[in-house]
Amino acid sequence: MLSSDQEQFYMTNPFLFGMISWFLPGFGHLMQGRWKRGIILALVIWSMFVIAVLSGGAYYPGFDFKDGALLYLLNVFARLGNGLGTAISLLFFTNPPPNVASWATFEYGGRFLEVAGLLNYLAVLDAFDIQIGRKK
Amino acid sequence: MIHFLYLTGFAFLVGIAFGVFASGGSKEKAIYGLKIFGQFLIISLILAWGFYFFPW
Numbered sequence: 294m295l296s297s298d299q300e301q302f303y304m305t306n307p308f309l310f311g312m313i314s315w316f317l318p319g320f321g322h323l324m325q326g327r328w329k330r331g332i333i334l335a336l337v338i339w340s341m342f343v344i345a346v347l348s349g350g351a352y353y354p355g356f357d358f359k360d361g362a363l364l365y366l367l368n369v370f371a372r373l374g375n376g377l378g379t380a381i382s383l384l385f386f387t388n389p390p391p392n393v394a395s396w397a398t399f400e401y402g403g404r405f406l407e408v409a410g411l412l413n414y415l416a417v418l419d420a421f422d423i424q425i426g427r428k429k
Numbered sequence: 430m431i432h433f434l435y436l437t438g439f440a441f442l443v444g445i446a447f448g449v450f451a452s453g454g455s456k457e458k459a460i461y462g463l464k465i466f467g468q469f470l471i472i473s474l475i476l477a478w479g480f481y482f483f484p485w
Binding site for chain 2: 330333334337338340341344348397398401404405408412415416419428
């Protein structure tokens with residue numbers, strides 16, 4: 294059982310809202326009562342994620358860390374922004390089809406997945422700013 | 430054609446997200462989102478035509 298102080302801490306902690314917003318895109322805003330903003334962000338980020346996965350983006354860049362560290366790390370950082378989506382893409386899309394890199398949509402999928410993650414980082418900052426009162 | 434579709438879809442979704450993050454009322458947000466959408470499309474098409482003349 295939580296005391297009222299603990300309850301207050303969890304209900305107002307901006308870092309908690311940031312974490313929730315990161316793990317489930319749009320959900321942080323929904324918890325703040327920003328329904329319109331939360332639903333729109335969730336739709337945009339999850340749409341980009343689904344398009345990316347269907348386009349083969351989960352297999353991007355298609356080479357190992359030693360073959361191109363900078364591109365690899367940028368990709369990892371960006372796709373980590375997807376929160377739950379990162380786990381989904383890693384768990385269910387680990388074995389690429391042999392010809393995936395030849396798909397016309399392969400590069401686009403990679404970009405969509407990265408940008409979905411980067412947009413979610415912005416959503417996290419937005420939820421954090423709203424929680425601390427820096428943004429309305 | 431698929432390249433243009435992806436470009437349009439990308440610009441549309443990013444335009445909406447940036448419109449949501451923008452400050453101001455609903456009208457300002459909508460205008461900002463449309464500007465982002467248009468800028469993505471126009472600049473990408475200009476760059477695409479420009480790159481046509483490069484040998485690589």
